Each structure stands twice: as structure tokens, then as C-alpha cells.
Amino acid sequence: MIRNYFKIAWRNLIKNKGFSLINIGGLSIGMSCSILILLWVLDETSYDKFHTNANQIYRLTVDAGSDFKAAVSPAGMASGLQDIIPEIESTMRLSPPITALFEANNLKFEEQHVFCADANFLEMFNFSLLKGHLKTALQNPNGILITTTTARKYFGSEDALGKIIRKDNKDTFTITGILADTPSNSHLQFDIILPMSYLAKTDKNLIKNTWNNFGFYSYIQFNRGHKLSSEARTNLEDEINQIYASKSPEFQPKFQLQPLTDIHLHSSNLQIDVSGHGNIQYVNIFIIIAFIILLVACINFMNLATAQSFRRAKEVGLRKVIGAKRNQLIFQFLSESILISFISLFIAVCVIYLVTPAFNNLTEKQIVFQLLDNKIWLNLILIGLITGLFSGSYPALFLSGFKPIKAIKGRLRSGHENLLFRNGLVITQFVVSVFLLVGTVVVYKQLNFIKDKDLGFDKSNLLYIPEKDGIYNKRSALKTVLQQNPLTSDFSMVSDLPTNLITGAVNVEWEGKDPNSKIIFPRIDIDENFTSVFQIETLRGRSFSKAFGTDASNYVINEKAMKVMGMNLETAIGKNISFQDKKGTIIGVVKDFNFKPLQYAIEPLILRFREKNNIVVVRTQPGKTEATIKALKEIYGNLNPAFPFAYNFVDKDLENQYRGEQQMGTVFNLFAILAIFISCIGLYGLSAFIAEQRIKEIGIRKVLGASIFGLVNMLSKDFFKLVLTALFIATPIAWYVMDTWLQDFAYHINIRWWMFALSGIAIVVIALTTISFQTIKAAITNPIKSLKTE
Amino acid sequence: MILQIKNLFKWVNSGGNRVFLLNDIDFTVNEGEFISIMGPSGSGKTTLLNVIGMLDDFNEGEYAFLNEPVHTLKEKYRANLYKEYIGFVFQSYHLIDELTVYENIETPLLYKKHSASERKALVADMLDRFNIVGKKDLFPSQLSGGQQQLVGIARALVSSPKLILADEPTGNLNSTQGTEIMELFKQLNKEGVTIIQVTHSESNATYGSRTIRLKDGMIVNN
């Protein structure tokens, strides 16, 4: 029986080649997109699940109030909590990433993915240790763990275990373990791990186990078998907060336990975090897009199958007369759609094999499409089945319901209900298309807006040399040399760049401060050139200057800080404030400028004077960037030959901050275009079908003198109405969804009516162009030919 | 008694007027009968046969098939009746275009869930009986009208129905073939199969035990 069904299905496929091509083409594209997206989603949601105890490990995060949440906690806290809370099995701290110069085998590299970790790092996490001792590798302050790739970089094919490696030209380490490269689905991406005991030699917070400086990532593992319910978690968080309150009565932030497996996707609101996180919002959006694309492809299938139903009507009627039950017919049509679905699936699998490298490139992932993986092929078969069943459902129900004699006599043509349903489907497709198009426009505008937004300082032509350990003692000399060279003389030394500032203090006092207020004031240490190099406007007073000798106890604040402290431009200058227990006077107010990614609004900022700072920022003269870099390289080489010279551009850094968004934007656009394309394929098929159906009518009309334009108009009018309806339905949905997305940015564009108009016009043009291929063809056919066909 | 029709009317509305296709039809068919329906073109023969075959509905009157009132029959039950009892031969040899001759004849057996070997035997028997073995792998479009008609009859007979409804089964056949079919019908009738045929030919009608004459949708003599 089934064989009989498939035989007929196959013959029908061959017989209507054009429509089969459209059906299978649309479905394959749709499936490829959806499967790719699902692979991406699977990867995004797989983060950190490879750790055996992933479910019992939590990261301690902190909510310091006024929208400041951070991933860090104090040095002494984790172990301190373990002493008090019995449910804690173990704790492990990690330093924020360190950039340092490493040297071995006469090879020097600057390493950026370096962490210091407590000795139980390898016991809590399951990063596979290829060589060395799991328990002891990080015990000795002179031990060091490196990954295979790093080992190969320094030692080639030699065995690196036991070899010596030097950090920053002074500290020597013995390699005590070789790790496999970090799995790509780990939130921690490292090349080198140093023992925490090494850092503890110099770090005061570690020596004293302080509870007030937030500088470490703390991971807490709860007892085996102790899977935390949300209630238990809240209780533990309360307990932690109480413990902290008893240690620090003056500052009481709220601590949270973030599940290890949540870190990758649920950290977008956390500051001072390791980089490279994903965003649950994007995962959700993409899941929806995957479904939408598949839906659009299924709709094509349904639509064409229903439209062509009269072709099958006679068969249905005859089968009924010879004893077919309705469910047998339904089964027959479903097996047909499943056949088509699996042919498409097969093509989609081939396509995915071909495009995975490009997709990985685009999304910076390392997705491997493994067909043999149980989970993957089960999912694929599921997708094939669901697609087949879903897209075949309506045609099957519809076709199998024909009354036999009417069906045989071909007296059913397109019923009213059928037409309504098909129109509904076309409208749905175009609602999706309009929605995606509006989405594309809004995303594009917003990303451009971010790129071009006036940050309050001039970000172009700003070159900087990151903090260098070896230059610390030579900063005065460096300053002098930089001043002497006209290429580099427009420079400033700052503690932090206004790109992603991670400093912040709560102990700021001013006259009339509400004692309960816990506002966080970020801070940058600047020299006297800061405002001129960054071209930041001073609204009142002055910035720091060599001309006044005593700026060490003066402060410059931004507008926002002025408002927070209840002052205005007239009153602010000369007011006394205290910052981190150091008293001083406000000497100037600068115009607000952004110093964090644009997801965050501008916070109150304190600018503090330090003559020498670690980061050197040079404003290059237009066209002289190369020469400036050369000059700087020489200056640094002379001062500190041991360190390789490295530089970056502020605007590049800023751009990189939105890399995630840009990437998502590109992927979104790509899939939006594909979804619209699939809709168009369907529309093309449908218009071909309708033109074919009305070919005789067109012939007669032509003989009676209808113009080609009139005919095209007649054939397109109905579609035009559908597209307009879709526009009406899609507009509010798109407006709502995109507005929600924009609210994530403290700085965002407003949705404007022209975005809808533009999308609407684009869709109408695309749709009419698609249809016109067929309508024009039909309209210019010689009427004699079409009339003869009867 | 297989079926009984009482005061049956079927009409269509055309320009505000009722046009009667079947007008006050009354008749009963008993098991083992061989009935011929005759009448001029357009008199409603096909319409009546379709109503009897439950392929078409009617507007007024009563129709009981095996003592079940037809208008209350569920679709599923109707499908079962077809499977079990009825073989239908259409006036214009309707075959499934996508299936070969062999497959067309085999399809009713598929729905009756015969085993593969049984199907093979039954279909082979039919092909043989109608002398179309050589055509078994051709599609309907590759056959002449008469050959298609033969396949249509073979398909109706393959599942050994108890009631055969045939709408001009010999219309497209030459006289020898026509006679052969009639002989076959007569043979089947002797074996207990009930047959209702529509025909234009008086000689074919004589094979039947009874003739119903139609004119303008009315039975003129019974």
C-alpha cells in the first residue's frame, strides 16, 4: 500500500516538475536555514554543560544597586562562606584575565587569555589535563598550566611538560600540566592558567583575604546530590547576604548565585565579566526565526498543493468509488508530503555540509555538523516528519473531503473556503516578510546609530598603547620623549579608556547627600591633556592643568554627577566633595560623554588627576598614522626593548564592543532575506498556477480587445490586496517587537513611520515583480494558442 | 431486497425555476436481478445510477440500501459498502491517470487488504479475461477508448462485487467485445451477482431480466 502511495507521489513529482521544484527548493532552503539556526542554538545552550558537576556549581555575582551588577566578588569571600555554610563543598576563585608577556625557548608572545586560579581549578572544572597531575599542578606558585596550542607555539613538537617559561621578563614558571584546548562551548576561554598562590605573593586582597574589594570570580560548588531548588537558592543567597552584612555593615550589596550553565547566556547585564558571552534574547529570537522560516516554506507547500487540488480531484473521487476510506486518502497525501519533505531534508543536509564553514565564519563558532550524532539525526528526522505532516495536513484533509461524483466530474474548481484559506496563507507569509523587513531596517539603523553616535568625545584617530608592566617606572621619561616628537605630542596618559569602564566606587560624599544613597561613581584618572586629546567639552570651570600646582586634590566631574549631587553649573565649582575618603574640590564640569557601551546610560563620573598613568593615548594627525606608529615603536623600543610593542585604536575597540550585535544583525538580515525569498518562490508558483488556470479567460479577453496592461493589472490586483492586508497586520506586531528590542539600549533610534512605508513599498515591489513574470507571460501569449488547448 | 427507492426527486435551480433531473422515482431491486435502464440522451439515466450508487445526493424521497436509509449513512460506512458490495463502471471510463493498467485494477484490492499473492492472482485473472495482458504496464493515456473501457470494467469486477452498477459499459466497444461483456454479465448474474446497467442498445437490454425506461427524469414504464 505504502509502496503504491510513494509510487504515485513520485509520478506526480515528475509530472509537475515546475511545482515540485518550487516545493522542494523552498523546503530545502527553509530546512537548511532552520537546521543551521538550530545547530547554533544547540551550541549556544551547550555552554559549560561538559563539566561533570555543572549543575552544582554557581558563580557569585553582585547587585550593587542603581543598575550596577557585576560578576566579581571579594577575594576572601568564597572561602569565608565555605567556613560558615555547610552546604558548600568547595570554592574556587579566578582572577580577571591578565595580559602578559611570556617567553620560552627564545620565543616571546603577548598572551591575553591568562587567568590565575585556585589550586582546585581542575578538580571543580573538567578541563581535560593531558599531562601533569590534576591535584598538584596549581599548588606550587611557580607551576603553570598551558594548552596544547600554546605549548606548540613555544615548544613546537617538543614535550613542554617540565619546561621553563618566563612571565614579563622576571617571574619564572615550570610547566606542570598541559591542557587540551579550551572547548569552544566554555564561558572561560584561556591559553594559560597561573596559580592563585603566585598572585597572592603580591596582591593585598589575597594576602588579607579582604571582603570589600570586588576583584575575583568566585565559583561555589554545593554538595553532591544537592541540586538547588529555586527556593533553596534564594535561601542560600539570603544567608550569604546576611553573612556579608555582618562583615560590612556600611555597604550592603545583594549577592546572587548564578548557575554555571547560565553564565554564557544570562550575563549580558553583568559588568566586569569575562568577554565572549552570548545573549539569551538572541537565542530566543533565532529560535523564533527558525520556526518562521520553516513555517513560510511549509506554507508554500500547502498553498501550491491546495491550489492544484483539482488536478488530484478525479483520482480522489475514483479511489473513493473503489472503496478508499477517507483516512486512507489522508494517509496517502501525508505520505506524499513526507516524501517531499524528506527529499528536501536530504538536500538541506548536503547544503548544510557545504555552508557550515561560511556560517561558522559569520558567527565565529566552531559548529561541526555531525550527522552520525544520535541527537542530530533524531532531530533531523523529527524535523522532516513534522514538516511533512504539517505541510501535508491541510491539503490532505481538504483533498480527501471531496464528494466523489463532483470530484470525478471536476465540478469543484476552487471552492470559496479553499480560496479563503489560501489567501490566509499568503497573507501570513507576507506578514512574516514585512515583519522581517521592518526588523532588518530597524536593526540596521540602530547598529549604524551606535556606530555613528556622538559619544561626547572624538573617537577617530585615537591610538593607544595598552598598559605595559615594564614601562611603569619609566613613565616620566616616556612622557618627556612623547612631548618632544611632534607626531606624538598630542597625547594623554589615562588609567582607563572611556570605552568599557569597569571602575566604580560608592564611598563618595557631598554636601546634602542622602545617607542611604548608594550611587556608584565610576572614575578615571587623567592627566592635564585628557580633555584636549579626547576633545571633551568643559562646561564650567577648568580641567586639570600644569599651570595650577595643586590639582592633586581637585576633582572634575561630568554633568550627570553634578545633577546627582544636586548641583548646577552655577553652584558646582568650588564645592567640596570626598571621593574614596579623600577630600577635594570640584574645579570643573565636563559635558557628558559615554564611557561604557551604549546599552548603558551615562553614569556620574569622577575624573581624578594623576600626572602619570598606564595607558598612553595619542591623537594622530590625519594621514600620519603610519608615521606616528613608527615613531611610537621606536620610543617604546628604546625605553623598554624587552617588550613587544602593541597598539590599538579607540574606534576599533568601540566597534568591537558591538561585534555581537553586528554579527547578530548580519545573521538576522541574511535569514530575513532568505525567508522573503522563500515566500517569493511560493508566490511565483501560485501566480504561475493562477495564470495557467485563467489562460483561456485571458485568451478570450484578448480576442475581445483587452490590453496587456489591463490583463496584467487584472491578474495582479488580487495579490496586491493580500500584500496590503499583510502590511496592516504586520505593522503593529513589528512595531511592538522591535521597540522591545530597542529598549535594551539606553541610546536608541525611534521607530518611524517611514520604516514601515519603506518595507511596505519594498514588499509590494518584490511581490509584484515576482508575479509579473507569470502574468506578463500569460498576457502576451497568443490567444489562438491558449484557446486551442481545450 | 438490495435497495428500495420511494418518491425520489432530484432537481436543480436554474433561473429561479426548478428543473427536475429525477422526478418521483419509485423502484425496488431484489438480489439476483439484472436490470437495464434505458431512455433517450439526457433523460437522467446517469443521474439515477449515480444516486443508486450513492455518488450523488437527492432532494426528496426515500432511498434504503440493504434496509439502511442512505441519507443517514456515514461516509465511512459508504466506503465499506463499496468495498464489500459495489462495483461501478463509468460511462466515460474514468481511470486513475497516474497508475498503470495493472495498478488501476489492483487498487480496489489494496483497499480490501488482500495479500500480495492474492492480488497478483486476481489481477492476472482479470487481465487474462479481458485480453489486455500485453497492456498491463501502460498508462490510461496510452490506451484506446475501448481498451480504457475494458480496464474500467475489469477494475469494477476484480473485487467480486455483489452489485454491479454499469453506465453504458459497452458504449465504446466493438460489437464482439460488447457481446463478450454482456455474456460475462449474464454469467455473473447466474452466479448470483445483481447487475444494474444503463444502455442504449435494445439487444443489450434483452440480457437483463427487467427494463426501466426513463424520460425527462421520470419512469415511463416499469
Ligand SMILES: Nc1ncnc2c1ncn2[C@@H]1O[C@H](COP(=O)(O)OP(=O)(O)OP(=O)(O)O)[C@@H](O)[C@H]1O
Ligand atoms: N449538475 C447538474 N446541473 C444541471 N443539470 C444537470 C446536472 N447534471 C445533469 N444535469 C442534466 O440532467 C439531465 C440528465 O443528465 P444525465 O447525465 O443523467 O443524462 P443521461 O440520461 O445519462 O444521458 P446520456 O444518455 O447522454 O448519457 C441532462 O439534461 C443534464 O443536462
Ligand SMILES: [Mg+2]
Ligand atoms: Mg449518461
